[in-house]
């Protein structure tokens with residue numbers, strides 16, 4: 394008798410469960426398609442941005458035309474600032490628990506563009522990444538030395554400096570841009586870096602991952618412990634001699650291999 398009742402309960406449960414599952418299965422694909430096919434929607438562009446930040450998008454040359462407004466809203470709005478704040482907070486949380494050697498060789502490697510300095514004023518005048526990269530106009534912009542600081546990164550930079558961490562700047566900018574870069578960094582509030590490493594003529598044509606890995610290896614060979622690396626490109630953070638932790642800052646405007 395008891396097993397008969399159990400059987401009825403099981404059948405009711407199985408039926409209800411099947412109906413529930415079917416309801417879910419029937420509802421969601423249609424809802425999902427409606428969004429995914431809407432190519433102008435923020436939903437698509439959010440998904441595209443996610444794929445960029447997770448490095449799933451691979452090599453890409455310009456942002457999708459339908460996402461220009463989305464990237465503009467993101468990069469000039471509160472969300473970008475908030476994302477940068479969280480990355481800086483995570484970096485600080487990590488470094489506060491690091492056991493420092495204390496010999497002046499506890500290092501942190503920062504990229505510069507879209508990591509310490511913001512080129513948003515330049516990209517705002519060039520389609521927020523929808524236009525092909527123009528080396529001449531970008532170099533002209535770098536020469537002006539007017540890129541503002543990313544506030545969250547500046548705060549992290551200063552806190553690391555106060556904690557006695559040695560700050561090393563490793564950029565894809567070239568040696569001829571050293572003076573403008575130094576002036577821009579100082580004007581924006583960054584100071585007391587140990588090294589500012591720029592591409593020299595021998596680095597020309599090297600993928601950023603190779604160039605930056607080689608430089609970090611040299612840093613390690615000089616006896617530094619790289620506790621953290623901050624960069625807006627995966628090529629700032631991958632390769633070898635990557636340090637103990639990597640911190641990826643958001644950048645939906647361009648991709649550097």
Ligand SMILES: [Mg+2]
Pocket residue numbers: 504505506507508624625626
């Ligand atoms: Mg960068």
